[in-house]
Amino acid sequence: MPLSNWILIVPLRFRSLLRRAQVERDLDDEFRFHLEMKERYEIAHGRSVPEARLAAMRAMDGLEQHKEKCRDMRRVNFIEHLLQDLRYTLRMMAKSPAFTLIALVTLALGIGANTAIFSTVDSVLMRALPFDDPERLVMVWEDNSRAGYPKNTPAPGNFADWTARNRVFSEMEATRGTRANLTGDGTPEFVFGRMVTASFFPVLGVQPLIGRTFSVEEDRTNAPVVVISYALWHRRYLNDKAVIGNPIVMDGAKVTIIGVMPREFVFRQRDADFWRPIAFTAADLTQRGNHFLNVIARLRPGVTIEQARKDMSAVAAAMSKEYRENEHVGATIVPLREELVGNTRPGLLVLITASGSVLLIACANLASLLLARGMVRQREMAVRAAVGAGRGRLLRQMITEGLALATVGGVLGIAVVPAGIRIMARLVPESMPPTAEPALDARLLGFALALSLVTGLLFSILPAWQVARDSLQKNLSQGGRAGMSARTRRLRDALVVTEIALALVLLVAAGLMVRTMAKLQNMELGFRADHLLVARTALSQDRYPSAAARTSFTDRVLDGIRALPGVKAAAYGSTLPFQSGGNTAGYRIEGRTLEPNDPGDALYRAGSDGYLTTLGVQLLEGRVLDRKDRAGAAPVVVVNESFARRYWPAESALGHRITVDQPDVVWRTIVGVVADVRERGYLLDARPAIYAPVAQQSLWHASELIVRAQGDPLSLAPAVRRIVGNVDPEQPVAAVRTMEGILDLAVADRRQQMALLGTFAGLALLLASLGIYGVLSYLVTQRSREIGLRMALGASASNVVRMVMRRGMLLTATGLAIGLGASWALTRLMKKLLYGVAATDSATLGGVSVLVAVVALLACCMPARRASRIDPILVLREE
Amino acid sequence: MSRPSDLLQGTLDLLLLKILALEPLHGWAVSQRLKQVSGDVLQVSDGSLYPALHKLEQEGWIAAEWKTSELGRRARFYSLTTVGRRHMEKEAANWDRLSSAISHVVRLTEI
Numbered sequence: 001m002p003l004s005n006w007i008l009i010v011p012l013r014f015r016s017l018l019r020r021a022q023v024e025r026d027l028d029d030e031f032r033f034h035l036e037m038k039e040r041y042e043i044a045h046g047r048s049v050p051e052a053r054l055a056a057m058r059a060m061d062g063l064e065q066h067k068e069k070c071r072d073m074r075r076v077n078f079i080e081h082l083l084q085d086l087r088y089t090l091r092m093m094a095k096s097p098a099f100t101l102i103a104l105v106t107l108a109l110g111i112g113a114n115t116a117i118f119s120t121v122d123s124v125l126m127r128a129l130p131f132d133d134p135e136r137l138v139m140v141w142e143d144n145s146r147a148g149y150p151k152n153t154p155a156p157g158n159f160a161d162w163t164a165r166n167r168v169f170s171e172m173e174a175t176r177g178t179r180a181n182l183t184g185d186g187t188p189e190f191v192f193g194r195m196v197t198a199s200f201f202p203v204l205g206v207q208p209l210i211g212r213t214f215s216v217e218e219d220r221t222n223a224p225v226v227v228i229s230y231a232l233w234h235r236r237y238l239n240d241k242a243v244i245g246n247p248i249v250m251d252g253a254k255v256t257i258i259g260v261m262p263r264e265f266v267f268r269q270r271d272a273d274f275w276r277p278i279a280f281t282a283a284d285l286t287q288r289g290n291h292f293l294n295v296i297a298r299l300r301p302g303v304t305i306e307q308a309r310k311d312m313s314a315v316a317a318a319m320s321k322e323y324r325e326n327e328h329v330g331a332t333i334v335p336l337r338e339e340l341v342g343n344t345r346p347g348l349l350v351l352i353t354a355s356g357s358v359l360l361i362a363c364a365n366l367a368s369l370l371l372a373r374g375m376v377r378q379r380e381m382a383v384r385a386a387v388g389a390g391r392g393r394l395l396r397q398m399i400t401e402g403l404a405l406a407t408v409g410g411v412l413g414i415a416v417v418p419a420g421i422r423i424m425a426r427l428v429p430e431s432m433p434p435t436a437e438p439a440l441d442a443r444l445l446g447f448a449l450a451l452s453l454v455t456g457l458l459f460s461i462l463p464a465w466q467v468a469r470d471s472l473q474k475n476l477s478q479g480g481r482a483g484m485s486a487r488t489r490r491l492r493d494a495l496v497v498t499e500i501a502l503a504l505v506l507l508v509a510a511g512l513m514v515r516t517m518a519k520l521q522n523m524e525l526g527f528r529a530d531h532l533l534v535a536r537t538a539l540s541q542d543r544y545p546s547a548a549a550r551t552s553f554t555d556r557v558l559d560g561i562r563a564l565p566g567v568k569a570a571a572y573g574s575t576l577p578f579q580s581g582g583n584t585a586g587y588r589i590e591g592r593t594l595e596p597n598d599p600g601d602a603l604y605r606a607g608s609d610g611y612l613t614t615l616g617v618q619l620l621e622g623r624v625l626d627r628k629d630r631a632g633a634a635p636v637v638v639v640n641e642s643f644a645r646r647y648w649p650a651e652s653a654l655g656h657r658i659t660v661d662q663p664d665v666v667w668r669t670i671v672g673v674v675a676d677v678r679e680r681g682y683l684l685d686a687r688p689a690i691y692a693p694v695a696q697q698s699l700w701h702a703s704e705l706i707v708r709a710q711g712d713p714l715s716l717a718p719a720v721r722r723i724v725g726n727v728d729p730e731q732p733v734a735a736v737r738t739m740e741g742i743l744d745l746a747v748a749d750r751r752q753q754m755a756l757l758g759t760f761a762g763l764a765l766l767l768a769s770l771g772i773y774g775v776l777s778y779l780v781t782q783r784s785r786e787i788g789l790r791m792a793l794g795a796s797a798s799n800v801v802r803m804v805m806r807r808g809m810l811l812t813a814t815g816l817a818i819g820l821g822a823s824w825a826l827t828r829l830m831k832k833l834l835y836g837v838a839a840t841d842s843a844t845l846g847g848v849s850v851l852v853a854v855v856a857l858l859a860c861c862m863p864a865r866r867a868s869r870i871d872p873i874l875v876l877r878e879e
Numbered sequence: 880m881s882r883p884s885d886l887l888q889g890t891l892d893l894l895l896l897k898i899l900a901l902e903p904l905h906g907w908a909v910s911q912r913l914k915q916v917s918g919d920v921l922q923v924s925d926g927s928l929y930p931a932l933h934k935l936e937q938e939g940w941i942a943a944e945w946k947t948s949e950l951g952r953r954a955r956f957y958s959l960t961t962v963g964r965r966h967m968e969k970e971a972a973n974w975d976r977l978s979s980a981i982s983h984v985v986r987l988t989e990i
């Protein structure tokens with residue numbers, strides 16, 4: 001419309017809006033004038049006065065409708081109608097408080113839960129990571145699938161070659177884990193940290209909070225500088241800015257703090273408290289035997305991941321020909337987000353689908369309820385239709401009600417969201433930065449509002465359409481009991497069947513998770529995790545430079561602990577079960593060359609005497625390590641069953657000798673064979689493993705202390721600290737926990753998912769059964785006359801009950817059939833979450849079907865009983 | 880909001896605009912004038928007249944004013960606006976084209 005029109009029209013419409021009363025009076029006057037003129041006309045043409053008046057009136061038949069049309073033409077009606085509808089909605093909600101309350105609670109919970117889950121999905125899967133251009137960051141791993149390590153930490157020599165030879169990365173940086181004891185300025189503290197190449201921070205694009213990060217020069221010369229984390233700065237130095245430039249003592253050496261990282265900075269692990277230069281030497285950069293780095297790289301502009309993969313494969317292939325150690329080693333690239341998110345994606349997606357389904361079921365219930373109420377309000381609707389409300393108007397009325405209900409429900413639901421976020425917090429992977437933590441912000445509120453509106457539309461559009469249709473077709477003269485049209489009844493049935501099907505799918509999913517948890521927790525671990533206290537005493541190189549010094553420390557600590565009452569056993573180990581998926585070492589067997597496809601790599605654990613006994617590992621042959629196995633004594637090892645069986649399937653492994661790759665080749669005699677232990681966690685298989693006495697080797701230190709307690713293991717913690725303090729007051733005791741705690745942590749997220757899924761499934765079942773109840777209840781009420789008639793004609797109460805039950809069970813059976821089909825198709829999508837249970841496990845499907853059938857049966861009971869109690873006389877008399 | 884067929888509505892709009900182009904009138908007078916000028920052929924029902932007039936007013940093609948009528952009491956008089964005149968001329972041209980085309984076809988079949 002041209003601008004000139006607008007200038008005229010806008011004030012007009014404005015006037016209409018503001019001076020509504022005036023406009024009404026004007027319309028009235030206009031029509032009144034017209035009537036008068038018409039009267040005069042009729043009189044002038046010979047009719048009598050009363051006849052004329054009547055004629056005029058008749059000609060203006062439908063005065064209200066005409067007025068309504070005029071109002072429509074003015075198009076101001078939309079807002080007026082909206083306000084009218086809202087007022088009406090509030091009155092209706094107040095008139096039926098029970099319905100309103102149930103609807104609001106259902107909506108609040110549904111919308112709140114979905115918003116909370118969305119917030120987690122959003123921050124973990126969708127939001128940008130707090131690094132520069134994060135989508136172009138990747139991590140590069142060695143691919144040694146042949147040895148069973150498809151994602152292996154690279155060796156420095158390989159890192160150096162990759163950096164030199166690749167053509168797809170603009171930068172490549174490496175880091176490695178490290179730890180240190182902080183002493184000198186306060187209580188000794190054991191901290192984790194990382195050693196990084198100079199451009200590590202720049203490649204991520206993060207700036208320190210105060211101070212600076214390393215220069216290339218400092219990395220090259222291994223300058224005594226350190227960057228510390230915000231957490232460390234806060235707890236040890238109390239946010240004192242003066243620490244910059246100040247020396248602190250780490251592992252006995254003086255280092256200067258040059259910078260502090262911001263609080264939100266987290267890269268792959270939460271507990272890194274400091275960063276030091278990795279300071280590769282020339283020798284380091286040719287070393288390919290030990291694998292321990294993390295490599296992060298940035299793609300060159302314009303390079304895709306596919307191109308990068310191709311290039312690195314070519315580089316690795318060339319290297320595999322040049323270096324013996326790299327013979328079967330390739331390179332694999334993982335985008336950073338995938339690396340951080342890990343395998344939480346399937347779990348989160350399952351959860352949001354589940355919560356969405358519950359909301360859908362709630363909508364179906366509300367729609368069904370509204371359809372039923374629509375019948376009651378048919379009269380009202382018919383009257384409205386008669387005075388000129390078109391279909392659109394009727395629809396708008398009912399949809400406004402639905403939207404209003406949903407919006408209020410949504411607002412209430414927001415109250416639920418913070419609690420929901422806390423519950424979901426455990427499902428945010430540890431490796432995600434804290435900025436990824438879901439919080440109630442504008443974005444989330446927007447989502448909640450949008451969800452409320454969509455929900456409102458969803459559950460009100462169907463009833464609105466149907467009721468409008470029905471009302472417009474009926475005339476008012478039908479009076480009283482306008483029954484439900486067949487179509488409406490079918491709609492309600494369809495809704496109930498859908499609800500049951502959805503509920504079944506959710507229950508199957510939950511059931512599968514429950515069985516998975518059961519399988520995991522009943523798994524044979526190979527050791528006894530109960531009553532085990534775990535702690536860490538990492539000895540620093542400067543205070544314990546020799547193996548003898550370290551052995552003396554551990555001996556004295558163990559002696560002291562073993563003397564405590566309530567202690568059944570104690571020992572030290574290098575890596576406890578469930579602490580790592582790797583930590584291996586190469587080995588050779590005396591008098592035998594390994595097969596070409598045998599990687600010669602086994603899990604390697606160094607322990608003090610009594611390590612395996614304290615863990616509760618079963619001894620199969622020979623003996624375990626004891627005190628006699630020291631430096632100077634005959635070198636011995638213990639191997640596990642997998643190892644023994646692989647090389648000596650027909651005979652005993654005892655007495656044979658192996659050597660473990662070390663600076664010096666030492667042939668060690670196998671003196672014992674133990675049962676396999678699930679060292680690598682619940683999900684990874686057991687592997688051949690070698691257990692060596694820590695005093696007889698130098699590959700690993702044994703810093704993990706385990707104590708088997710008579711009673712509660714944590715009650716021994718203070719005593720343990722005391723004993724360590726007696727032996728060395730400067731030695732920090734870190735990470736005091738129980739073995740069961742470690743195991744729990746391994747399944748904590750799964751357990752969370754199971755709990756949530758179970759809750760949703762339970763809710764779904766409840767709502768679905770309410771749906772069945774509602775439909776049958778209505779049926780009984782509507783057909784009470786027919787039932788009364790039947791009973792009067794001789795039908796017994798049990799006949800009537802059977803009729804109602806049959807109806808209900810037919811609906812249930814249909815829902816079950818559809819649900820089972822859907823489960824069959826859909827649960828394979830959650831395969832990644834399951835363990836030891838097939839996605840189409842028939843026991844679960846069967847069990848859940850029985851559960852749903854029983855619950856449905858119960859839901860049918862009450863309406864059935866009510867039907868059987870119908871007094872035919874009362875009902876028939878009601879006409 | 881129900882609408883009569885678009886063709887009919889458009890034609891009615893044109894007729895009303897044309898009548899009002901001659902002089903400002905109130906609703907009753909418009910319907911009477913139309914009846915008169917068309918020799919009783921074109922009669923607008925009261926139910927269609929006022930919605931059409933209000934729509935024309937909403938679109939800005941006619942303007943309304945309360946003036947004293949021949950009865951002595953006030954009535955709402957409508958008059959054509961400048962944009963209304965432009966629109967009317969355009970619609971009149973369209974109508975000419977349409978009606979001569981229809982007449983042409985209708986006469987053809989008589990052979």
